[in-house]
Amino acid sequence: MRRKIALDMDEVIVNIYGRFRSIYEQEFGVSVQEKDLEGKKFYTLPGAENYRSLLFEPGFFADLPIFDGALEVVEWLNNHFDLFIVTAAQEFPNSLIDKYSWLQSHLPFLSWKQYVFCGDKSIINADYMIDDHVFNLEKFKGVGLLFTAPHNINENGYIRLNNWTEVKLFFEQEWRESSQKEL
Amino acid sequence: MRRKIALDMDEVIVNIYGRFRSIYEQEFGVSVQEKDLEGKKFYTLPGAENYRSLLFEPGFFADLPIFDGALEVVEWLNNHFDLFIVTAAQEFPNSLIDKYSWLQSHLPFLSWKQYVFCGDKSIINADYMIDDHVFNLEKFKGVGLLFTAPHNINENGYIRLNNWTEVKLFFEQEWRESSQKEL
Numbered sequence: 001m002r003r004k005i006a007l008d009m010d011e012v013i014v015n016i017y018g019r020f021r022s023i024y025e026q027e028f029g030v031s032v033q034e035k036d037l038e039g040k041k042f043y044t045l046p047g048a049e050n051y052r053s054l055l056f057e058p059g060f061f062a063d064l065p066i067f068d069g070a071l072e073v074v075e076w077l078n079n080h081f082d083l084f085i086v087t088a089a090q091e092f093p094n095s096l097i098d099k100y101s102w103l104q105s106h107l108p109f110l111s112w113k114q115y116v117f118c119g120d121k122s123i124i125n126a127d128y129m130i131d132d133h134v135f136n137l138e139k140f141k142g143v144g145l146l147f148t149a150p151h152n153i154n155e156n157g158y159i160r161l162n163n164w165t166e167v168k169l170f171f172e173q174e175w176r177e178s179s180q181k182e183l
Numbered sequence: 184m185r186r187k188i189a190l191d192m193d194e195v196i197v198n199i200y201g202r203f204r205s206i207y208e209q210e211f212g213v214s215v216q217e218k219d220l221e222g223k224k225f226y227t228l229p230g231a232e233n234y235r236s237l238l239f240e241p242g243f244f245a246d247l248p249i250f251d252g253a254l255e256v257v258e259w260l261n262n263h264f265d266l267f268i269v270t271a272a273q274e275f276p277n278s279l280i281d282k283y284s285w286l287q288s289h290l291p292f293l294s295w296k297q298y299v300f301c302g303d304k305s306i307i308n309a310d311y312m313i314d315d316h317v318f319n320l321e322k323f324k325g326v327g328l329l330f331t332a333p334h335n336i337n338e339n340g341y342i343r344l345n346n347w348t349e350v351k352l353f354f355e356q357e358w359r360e361s362s363q364k365e366l
Contacts, residue, residue, distance in 0.1 A: 119296035123246040125308030
């Protein structure tokens with residue numbers, strides 16, 4: 001039986017901070033470095049206090065850049081595991097249709113049956129959860145995997161996956177182990 | 184610790200067949216009785232073959248009638264259990280924002296954190312699931328409760344709740360038992 005993965009979307013598949021950086025650079029003519037964001041939310045930068053309101057705007061989530069390597073590795077995960085995209089969309093009602101459109105156009109090998117739009121991830125049942133927020137992993141009963149984002153750089157206590165290359169390596173190992181158990 | 188309920192929306196809280204009946208009556212001047220629908224989908228009625236396409240139309244899910252007793256009992260459940268509305272919205276992309284709006288206006292005591300819009304309910308972790316579809320209950324590891332709808336009248340093998348009065352009676356009993364265990 002295939003193991004089940006609950007895979008977060010924002011700051012794991014789609015690069016929201018990358019988009020914020022571009023907007024900030026255009027607005028202030030200053031580029032934001034990774035180290036400027038370590039352990040912080042983007043909204044703590046001077047001038048970016050109201051950037052969170054962008055998340056409520058129609059279209060914002062429809063047009064976000066994908067992280068390097070995500071496309072290929074998500075497709076690989078989908079071929080080897082029971083994969084669900086589990087995203088906290090409900091706080092931003094306009095994101096619902098935007099996230100749906102994004103998934104349809106960027107990850108067309110996934111079915112709508114694999115999309116889960118929720119508010120509180122404590123309702124999720126899976127073997128693994130990949131997420132950038134510790135508060136989602138804390139309530140999860142399976143294996144919690146912290147996907148590195150600047151805001152979570154100081155968090156400990158979870159297996160950390162720094163990028164999509166590391167996601168692939170981790171799950172290749174899990175897949176080999178589960179295949180051997182079934183022999 | 185409060186027990187968790189995953190509560191379906193279509194044909195459990197909102198009366199889709201009731202809306203179909205009104206449309207059918209207007210279109211053909213013939214009223215549809217409960218017994219005409221027993222064990223069947225509405226789309227099997229002569230003349231109603233294309234009614235399923237209504238589910239894809241913007242606005243359809245925003246304006247559906249609520250079942251008798253649902254409002255009061257959902258509020259009671261929310262006060263005694265950890266309640267989530269778990270609805271298969273993803274097949275009908277326009278239903279996403281419509282269901283969100285419906286929930287906000289009809290069940291304002293619930294938070295968006297309690298909404299789960301998904302395609303496949305095998306991802307759901309809860310103690311109870313109330314649903315009109317056996318295929319959702321089959322994959323569920325907790326207590327599956329079949330909410331009676333004309334199409335499921337011949338199904339066996341699950342505790343059946345025929346209406347919202349029976350939902351209340353069932354969960355009053357569960358709540359009493361769980362409270363006694365905690366004493």
